[in-house]
Amino acid sequence: xxxxxxxxxxxxxxxxxxxxxxxxxxxxxxxxxxxxxxxxxxxxxxxxxxxxxxxxxxxxxxxxxxxxxxxxxxxxxxxxxxxxxxxxxxxxxxxxxxxxxxxxxxxxxxxxxxxxxxxxxxxxxxxxxxxxxxxxxxxxxxxxxxxxxxxxxxxxxxxxxxxxxxxxxxxxxxxxxxxxxxxxxxxxxxxxxxxxxxxxxxxxxxxxxxxxxxxxxxxxxxxxxxxxxxxxxxxxxxxxxxxxxxxxxxxxxxxxxxxxxxxxxxxxxxxxxxxxxxxxxx
Numbered sequence: 001x002x003x004x005x006x007x008x009x010x011x012x013x014x015x016x017x018x019x020x021x022x023x024x025x026x027x028x029x030x031x032x033x034x035x036x037x038x039x040x041x042x043x044x045x046x047x048x049x050x051x052x053x054x055x056x057x058x059x060x061x062x063x064x065x066x067x068x069x070x071x072x073x074x075x076x077x078x079x080x081x082x083x084x085x086x087x088x089x090x091x092x093x094x095x096x097x098x099x100x101x102x103x104x105x106x107x108x109x110x111x112x113x114x115x116x117x118x119x120x121x122x123x124x125x126x127x128x129x130x131x132x133x134x135x136x137x138x139x140x141x142x143x144x145x146x147x148x149x150x151x152x153x154x155x156x157x158x159x160x161x162x163x164x165x166x167x168x169x170x171x172x173x174x175x176x177x178x179x180x181x182x183x184x185x186x187x188x189x190x191x192x193x194x195x196x197x198x199x200x201x202x203x204x205x206x207x208x209x210x211x212x213x214x215x216x217x218x219x220x221x222x223x224x225x226x227x228x229x230x231x232x233x234x235x236x237x238x239x240x241x242x243x244x245x246x247x248x249x250x251x252x253x254x255x256x257x258x259x260x261x262x263x264x265x266x267x268x269x270x271x272x273x274x275x276x277x278x279x280x281x282x
Contacts, residue, residue, distance in 0.1 A: 115169070
């Protein structure tokens with residue numbers, strides 16, 4: 001599904017077209033009658049239904065009005081807006097290096113009051129130590145063949161941590177226990193990162209939960225995702241960042257996060273899991 005930006009956008013256009021077709025059929029209309037109600041040529045309806053033309057927001061409003069489905073307008077418009085921005089290849093985002101993308105993310109963090117993060121692979125950037133971030137970004141740079149601007153990128157990534165100490169920001173983080181065991185960098189760097197997590201846990205701005213290996217799964221392990229307030233969710237894959245803005249999908253991610261949080265250990269139980277992981281390294 002996520003093989004390339006063009007294929008993803010095409011899939012999104014087809015999804016919008018399929019939903020519009022369902023509304024038309026549910027209203028007992030065909031393309032000709034819908035076009036007449038909307039006041040446009042029948043060929044425009046055909047192009048929209050076959051995903052050859054992306055409907056404008058006015059098109060969506062007219063279509064829903066013709067079908068007596070005005071309640072569907074907000075969700076369809078949110079979906080249509082997301083088509084072009086929903087899938088961004090890392091190579092495209094990082095075409096001028098890692099540092100610029102890391103710096104641009106600071107504005108997004110500054111605007112976010114509540115950030116909910118689920119991570120199944122690595123420690124989230126705003127909780128990383130410089131040594132851990134350096135090892136991680138060196139690995140990404142090597143694997144992807146990017147220009148080496150790791151020093152600048154690490155500085156920008158670690159700068160996100162300031163929002164832990166500034167008013168108006170709340171971070172709720174859930175990690176799989178495997179994140180504590182995946183060694184990024186040498187043992188000293190990894191142990192330092194884990195100790196850093198323990199030092200951060202008392203912060204009033206941070207809630208940290210860890211899902212133990214033996215926990216009964218109400219939700220299966222997922223790819224890392226970041227819920228920025230209630231407005232968007234970023235899902236991280238190997239090749240791309242997927243931006244979710246559709247209300248129904250956001251609700252699914254929020255529900256998943258709630259259930260994952262309920263599976264996690266917190267407080268002293270979470271500290272013991274981190275301490276156990278440190279013990280393996282020493």
